[in-house]
Amino acid sequence: MASSIEDLPDEVKFDVLSLLSAKQLEAAACVSKSWNRLISEEPSAWRCLASRMAGLYHYGWSDESSYFTEIHGRKSLKHVDTKLGFLPESEFYCVYDTCNGLVLCIDDDGSGWKVSADQYPISYVVCNPATREFTVLPAIRRGDICYCTGLAYDPDRNPGEFKVVRFLFQDVNTLEMEVRVFSPRSKEWKSLRFGLPQLLLLAGRRPVYHKGVLHIPAMPHFMLKFDVEKEVLSLEDLPGEMIGGSLGLLGVTGGVLQYVNNYYVEQGILLVKWVLDEEVEEDKNRWIDADWSVITAEYCKILAIHPDVEVVFMRNRGKIFAYHLKNGREWELCEEKMGDFEVTCPYSPFFVPLGMRS
DSSP: OOSSGGGSOHHHHHHHHHTSOHHHHHHHTTTOHHHHHHHHTOOSHHHHTOSSOOEEEEEETTTTEEEEEESSOOGGGTTOOTTOTTSOOOSOOEEEEEETTEEEEEEOSOTTOOOOGGGOEEEEEEEETTTTEEEEOOOEETTSOEEEEEEEOOTTTOTTOOEEEEEEOOOTTTOEEEEEEEETTTTEEEEEEEEOSSOOBOTTOOOEEETTEEEEEEBTTEEEEEETTTTEEEEEEOSSOOOTTOOOEEEEETTEEEEEEEEEETTEEEEEEEEEOTTSOTTSOOEEEEEEEEEOOSOOEEEEEOSSSSEEEEEETTEEEEEETTTOOEEEEEEOOSSOOSEEEEEOOOOSOOOOOO
C-alpha cells in the first residue's frame, strides 16, 4: 500500500483528478508536486478535457436511436451504465437531454401500449446511469407535438428534485406557447400558457439549464428563457449576427452561460464565443465578446460545449472532434454514426443516489 500521495501511481491520481471540476483542479495542483505536474505540465489530450465529464450522448432523427461517445478512458467510470441497460425493456430509448448527472430519455416505440393510433402515447424516463436509478413519467399523447424538451436538475439548489419541461408548438394566430412541467413532487404534468411578442422557431436546439432557468436559442435571433422555479417565460436577444439562417449553441462552462457560433470566412471557419454578464440588468445587452479563433475547414457543425473547460465539440467530414478555444488544439474523438445529429448532450456522472422510483 502506498505510504503517501506521492507514491500513488499516475493512473490512480488520474482517476481522482478526473472527477474534479476545473475550479477544484486548481486547488488540487497545490496538493503535491506530482499532482501539479499532471495538472499543469501533462501535454496529453486528457488534460484539455480533465473534468467530471465522461462523454457525449447523441440522438438523431434519421434512425431514431442514441449512442454514447466516451471522451477518454477512466477506470472510475467502469460501473457507470452509459448504455442504459438497467432501464425497463423497450425497443429503444432516445436520449433527449442531460443535466448534472441525470439523463432524460424518451420511450417512443409504443411497445406494451394497447391503445388506438390517435391516442398513441409516449413516455419520458429520467435516470441516473451512475446509480442505475430511474423514474418513468406519466405517459403523454403523441399528438401533442413540442419544439423540444428540457431537463432541469441542480443538486446544490434542490438535491432531491428534478423537473422536465416540454415546449409545445406556438399558436400562429395568438402567438401563445404552451409549456408543460413535470416534477416528482406533483407526479403530474402541469400546463402553462404564455403570450409571446412574435413567432419563434426552437427546432434543433436543446435547452440548457443554468441557475434555475432553461435557455434555448430561438429563431429569428433570441434566447427563450423559462424560470422553472418562478414559472415565468421571457425573451432575451442573442449576440452577434445570424448568417445563413443558422443559430449558434448555448452551453455552460465553469458555471458561466456561453454562446458559440461559427461564421464562414476566407481563411476557413471563424468560431466566436460570448459569455453572459449576469451582473448587468436583463433589459440591457449582457453579452460580452470573449473569444474567437479560425479553423481551417470547409464545413463544421458545433455539437456541444464542454461544461468545465474551453472546448467545443464539432462534426466535420464524417468525424466528431474536440477543439480547444484557447490554444487552438483539436483532436478526433470518433467516426460519426448518423447522417446528422439533432441533439448532442454532454454527460457528467453524479454518484449520489436520489431515491428515484420507477
